[in-house]
Amino acid sequence: MLRTTPKINKIYLLIRAKDKEAAFDRLTSEIMESKLFKCLKEMHGESYESIIRSKLVPIVGNIHEPNLGMDRIIAHQIAHEIDLIVDCAANTTFDLRYDLALEANVNGPYQLMLFAKKCKNLKLLIHFSTAYASGQREGLIYEKPFTMGGSITKEKVTSHSPSTKFPSLIAANELDFVSKLKNAIENNCFEQIMKDLGDERAKLYGWHDTYSFTKAMGEMVIDSMREGIPIVIIRPSTITSTYEQPFSGWVQGFRVIDPAIVFYGKGDFPGVLGDPNCLVDVVPVDVVVNATMAAIAKHGHLQIPELNVYHVASSSVNPLSSSQLMNYCYEFFHSFPFVNSKGDQVKVKNMKYFDNMSDFSNYISKKLLKQPDDVQELNEVEHSKMQIRFKRKVEYLKNFSKVYEPYAFYKGWFHNGNMRKLMEDMSEEERKNFDIDLSKINWRNYFLGIHILGVKEHVLKGRS
Numbered sequence: 001m002l003r004t005t006p007k008i009n010k011i012y013l014l015i016r017a018k019d020k021e022a023a024f025d026r027l028t029s030e031i032m033e034s035k036l037f038k039c040l041k042e043m044h045g046e047s048y049e050s051i052i053r054s055k056l057v058p059i060v061g062n063i064h065e066p067n068l069g070m071d072r073i074i075a076h077q078i079a080h081e082i083d084l085i086v087d088c089a090a091n092t093t094f095d096l097r098y099d100l101a102l103e104a105n106v107n108g109p110y111q112l113m114l115f116a117k118k119c120k121n122l123k124l125l126i127h128f129s130t131a132y133a134s135g136q137r138e139g140l141i142y143e144k145p146f147t148m149g150g151s152i153t154k155e156k157v158t159s160h161s162p163s164t165k166f167p168s169l170i171a172a173n174e175l176d177f178v179s180k181l182k183n184a185i186e187n188n189c190f191e192q193i194m195k196d197l198g199d200e201r202a203k204l205y206g207w208h209d210t211y212s213f214t215k216a217m218g219e220m221v222i223d224s225m226r227e228g229i230p231i232v233i234i235r236p237s238t239i240t241s242t243y244e245q246p247f248s249g250w251v252q253g254f255r256v257i258d259p260a261i262v263f264y265g266k267g268d269f270p271g272v273l274g275d276p277n278c279l280v281d282v283v284p285v286d287v288v289v290n291a292t293m294a295a296i297a298k299h300g301h302l303q304i305p306e307l308n309v310y311h312v313a314s315s316s317v318n319p320l321s322s323s324q325l326m327n328y329c330y331e332f333f334h335s336f337p338f339v340n341s342k343g344d345q346v347k348v349k350n351m352k353y354f355d356n357m358s359d360f361s362n363y364i365s366k367k368l369l370k371q372p373d374d375v376q377e378l379n380e381v382e383h384s385k386m387q388i389r390f391k392r393k394v395e396y397l398k399n400f401s402k403v404y405e406p407y408a409f410y411k412g413w414f415h416n417g418n419m420r421k422l423m424e425d426m427s428e429e430e431r432k433n434f435d436i437d438l439s440k441i442n443w444r445n446y447f448l449g450i451h452i453l454g455v456k457e458h459v460l461k462g463r464s
Contacts (some may be wrong), residue, residue: 001146001293002055002056003040003246004045004054004433004434006247007094008055009055010055010056010081011055011056011130012059012072012078013027013031013056013058013059014059014061014062014063014068014089015027015055015058015059015060015061015068015293016060017058017060018060019060020058020060022060022144023058023059023060023338024058026058027056027058030172031056032049032052032053033054034197034208034252035458036246036250036252036306037052038246038247039247040052047270058171058392059074059078063087063104063108063112064107064108064111065111066102066106066111066114067111067115067173068111068112068115075118075399078376079115079118080119080121081121082119082121082122083121083122083123083124083300084122084123084124084125084126084300085112085116085119085122085124085125085126085298086126086128086292086296087109087112087125087126087127087128088128089108090104090105090108090128090215090218091104091105092211093209093211093416094200094209094210094211094212094403094404095195095198095209095210095211096195096210096211097191097194097195097198097210098194098195098197098198098201098210099194100181100194100269101210101213101214102174102175102213102214102217104120104212105211105217105218106174106175106217106218106221107169107175108218109127109219109221109222110121110171110221110225111282112125112127112222113222113225113226113229114225114464115222116121116229117225117229117294122229122298122383123230123303124230124231124232124296124299124375125222125226125230125231126232126233126234126292126295127218127219127222127228127231127232127233127234127294128221128233128234128236129215129216129218129233129234129235129312130211130212130215130235130236130237130320131235131236131237131281131311131312131414132208132212132237132407133146133212133213133215133216133219133235134152134212134216134412134414135202135205135206135207135208135212135213135216136152136153136206136207136208137152137206137408137412138411138412138430139411139413140316140412140413140414140415141311141412141413141414141415142413142415142417143235143309143310143311143416143417143418144306144309145219145223145233146216146219146220146339147220147224148169148170148171148216148220148221148223148224149167149168149169149170149201150168150169150220151166151168151169151205151206152205152206152207153166153204153205153206154166154169154205154206155206156170158207159443165183169205169215169217169220171218171220171221174201174217176271178186178194178197180224181193181197184246184370188306188335191366194389195210197355198210198213198214201213201398208406208407209403209406210426215216219233221241221288222281222307223307226305226307227305228305229305230299230300230302230303230304230305230306230307231306231307231308232295232296232299232307232309232310232401233307233308233309233310233424234288234291234292234295234310234312235309235310235311235312235313235414236258236283236288236312236313237281237282237283237311237312237313237314237315237414238255238256238280238281238282238283238384239255239256239282239284239285239286239288239455240255240257240282240283240284240451241284241285241450241451241455241458242284242285242286242450242454243286243287243441243446243450244284244286244288244435245289245290245435246286248450248454249450249451249453249454249458250454250458251285251451251454251458252458252459253459256404256407256457257280257282257325257458258455259400260272260400260404261452261455262455262460263397264326264329264333264344264348264351265329265332265333265337265338265452266338266340266346267338267340267346267347267348268368268393268397269364270349270351270352270364270368270403271351271352271353271354271360271363271364271367272322272326272351272352272353272354272360272408273354273355273356273357273360273401273405273408274322274353274354274405274408274409275322275353275355275408275409276321276326276353277321277322277323278321278322278408278409278410278411279312279315279320279321279322279410279413280316280320280321280322280325280412281315281414282320282348282387282443283312283313283314283438284441284446286435286438287312287435287438288312290434290435290436291310291312291419291422291434291436293434294422294423294430294434294436295308295310295422298422298425300383308418309418310416310418310419310422311414311415311416311418311419312416312419312436312440313414313416313438314402314441315320315411315413315414316413316414316416317416317420317438317439318438318440318441318443319413319442322353322408323351323353324443324444326350326351326446327350327445328443328447328448329348329447329452330348330350330351330353330372331444331446331448332348332447332452333346333348334348339358355409357398357401357402357405360398361394361398364394364397364398365394368390368393368394368397369387369390369391369394407421416422416438419436422436423436424436452456
């Protein structure tokens, strides 16, 4: 926004922090000093800091509190000023405790909608969800909104037997159920019960995990409360590093597929629990941003009180299989290997695929616990420590693979007709400046020449 719409007045940033000073520090360190903003520094020169500080206003708050946790006077001021809300606050841990996931991903949208209704000049609300909110749906998945009371299981049950009744999924009931349960559970086993409960409830209603389940419920809450507010729900698939804008390869943090890529490059991930033909749906983060900007321009202008869903996803227009991705990783690390602590280059081998946890677990245990020649020379204490480290690594990889197992065998792909219509509505200049055409990306060139290099530079900071 700051780069492409310089006439923008203010952007209020809701930041979790203990006070104004801490919020200001986060604004400085996480945004203004980020490498992502170097193009703005070059654009504005010495006036960069004063210009950015005049437009970015940090506000102490928390999305799942009344008034979004803001000071009452500030909340009142903001409610009378803003014409656009962009909500990307969420907890994205797949196997999070159910109570915490509900608080962030369901109560958060509830509090947001209460606040949005106080905003007299609001023209549009953008909410970020995930394409995987579609849960255990299979085949071509359309950009359909979720409505309160529906569920994936209910869809399947009623499609096979229209007369069969399945319990309705009501977000308020889930929040109330967990609230009462919290008061009845003893502290010593609370965390595990809540973690297991989220997984059980998700699977009961047709989702893979607590994250995608609560994100779908968040969508239901927004739909049920929207009344006359125009809503756009953006559902990206797996977000990866920037493709072009403002420069190639920028990424923040270890994203979903990146741990597997790095573990593989370091020789710690010799096999994968997954289907080699499964589609890995990835989308560069700048394409997600461009689609959001285009949707804001279109629906902010139209101001029709309806809800529109956009799948920002590649699987239906530019499919990439798991085996293709790992072949690109092999090609990269074969040419540019990691160097281990002894200064030796790590030699990668072609990835092996397994369709069950037992075979996968046995294979990685044998591979990682296999003793290299120099291990024989270690004394008993050092040898014991090394074995413990290996076993921890094996357990970590097993847990990691278990969390991502549903997505490594995913049987759906995402229709993005709304995205294509959005592209058609843009002028030639807009399509150039806000490129959202995923069909033209060459995935081999992207992973070999952009993404893996970006992860090494911005996440690993050049460390092997």
